[in-house]
């Protein structure tokens with residue numbers, strides 16, 4: 166490590182061949198793979214080693230999607246690539262690479278001890294997940310991604326890979342179209358003379374900062390995951406399909422997806438107004454109230470909101486939104502008593518719902534008794550987070566869960582900025598639909614591809630280190646001069662502005678979108694970003710991480726909202742969202758083979774998808790090419 170003096174303050178400068186930003190299952194796998202490939206001069210920089218989605222989330226049966234390997238299934242790389250590609254607006258080369266890396270990544274996790282179940286002969290049993298064509302899905306239980314992260318972390322620690330914990334990257338430094346490094350802020354040293362600023366120089370950076378969760382108020386991402394996609398967007402990295410998200414019904418006080426048995430036991434949906442007046446609202450919206458409970462049942466295995474299912478299970482998400490956002494009521498799922506329509510028995514249920522409950526021995530009264538019978542752990546989970554489903558209703562919302570789009574990458578997960586890679590959820594390799602569990606496959610495949618390209622790829626040009634340091638120094642000097650070091654009082658405006666943006670996004674830019682409101686939001690955000698610099702003089706050092714986050718949220722929202730408006734105008738309602746304006750386009754399929762690209766300089770445009778490459782897999786040809794690319 167060396168130091169440079171900026172405005173009289175010593176700023177540490179660390180130099181590595183590659184740094185990885187983020188410690189989720191993408192970040193850890195990137196570092197571990199680089200090390201195994203012999204690229205050992207690397208470091209992970211993370212704002213919090215225990216933060217992020219991978220380590221802190223889960224679901225009923227958290228799914229990992231891989232190529233099917235159990236008997237009775239015939240699967241192949243091209244079949245899996247096609248399923249991914251068929252998700253619409255997906256590039257074929259990344260789909261092929263995700264399929265090709267699937268078994269290799271999965272087996273690595275198995276060998277690291279992630280408990281994916283096998284039968285007595287060692288076969289990995291699979292099940293069919295949403296948007297799947299075979300039984301490719303598996304699960305290590307409710308906490309699959311946590312086990313993955315811990316297993317990969319053990320590898321990284323055992324290899325002694327350097328980790329900068331509590332260090333938030335606040336700016337990427339580029340020069341000549343290439344990545345040069347990043348500026349970080351050590352959150353434990355904000356009151357040091359240099360306010361914790363630190364410079365990292367690296368020819369290669371893998372951005373593994375996860376999904377931009379912090380842009381939504383109604384979110385089922387863990388509270389510790391905010392994301393920081395604006396780092397790359399602001400540096401000029403192009404984005405793909407930022408408008409495509411997954412939203413679904415989740416609990417608020419403890420963030421958890423309410424899929425599977427939580428719905429199949431048929432809870433009562435109630436809302437409560439500001440005077441505490443409670444009503445069961447679903448029956449009001451249906452001519453035959455039995456339809457409501459049957460749709461609730463369907464919601465169990467059709468969890469994400471889908472504009473194709475508006476007259477089906479997604480109507481439940483619409484009605485929850487109406488009660489909460491339009492009528493301003495708090496919405497709950499109540500397991501304590503029976504929905505009104507079931508008060509006289511179960512005969513009103515669809516054959517499917519009736520048979521399911523019957524086979525589960527759960528044709529018994531009250532949703533909580535059914536849940537206790539079918540999935541007692543689901544009750545214990547909430548109990549362990551201080552929520553007793555026997556005595557209180559569960560507050561719910563329609564929450565953001567996953568960004569299918571993200572930073573645009575090529576087949577090596579490299580962005581348009583040479584040497585800058587994006588892997589995991591921050592990368593935009595999915596389109597409208599994706600098979601359940603494919604996000605976790607993508608964290609592993611993308612980080613593997615990026616690591617291999619850093620190790621074996623070639624770059625025609627690189628950044629100039631002196632210019633990079635100069636650029637970094639100018640910025641740090643500006644920030645050091647602006648912030649009053651002696652100020653110890655937090656400025657509430659930072660938190661309030663970030664919170665207000667997230668609330669606005671949930672109201673008009675989630676599963677239900679209004680183009681007029683999004684246009685207004687775009688203008689508001691542009692103004693906010695203009696004024697952010699002047700806020701610097703009104704904050705204390707402890708506000709700095711929040712200030713950088715506010716700025717990043719603004720840049721990210723600007724990109725997401727622009728993409729939503731553009732998609733709304735040309736495509737209309739599609740996948741996980743609907744546009745409410747009557748004159749909006751409606752599911753224009755003309756764009757299913759196009760990727761919506763956002764560029765901070767030129768705005769939005771459509772690009773044709775890159776097709777699945779037709780590869781010449783004649784062994785001798787591949788071997789020769791491999792020897793040239795990898796072994797020499």
Ligand SMILES: Cc1cc2nc3c(=O)[nH]c(=O)nc-3n(C[C@H](O)[C@H](O)[C@H](O)COP(=O)(O)OP(=O)(O)OC[C@H]3O[C@@H](n4cnc5c(N)ncnc54)[C@H](O)[C@@H]3O)c2cc1C
Pocket residue numbers: 186187188189190191192210211212213214215216217218219220222223224226227228229230310332333334335373374375376385386387389390391392393421422566567588589590591601602603604605606608
């Ligand atoms: C409720 C829920 C259920 C899910 N279920 C499934 C499922 O069943 N199957 C599936 O495939 N996917 C599922 N997902 C999605 C999947 O879990 C995530 O896409 C995946 O874990 C993301 O991993 P990641 O490594 O890309 O990012 P993360 O795990 O989110 O890690 C991001 C890391 O970057 C760090 N970071 C961020 N910004 C900075 C910065 N500026 N400086 C330094 N560090 C930074 C964070 O602290 C964190 O360490 C689910 C998601 C949720 C929320």
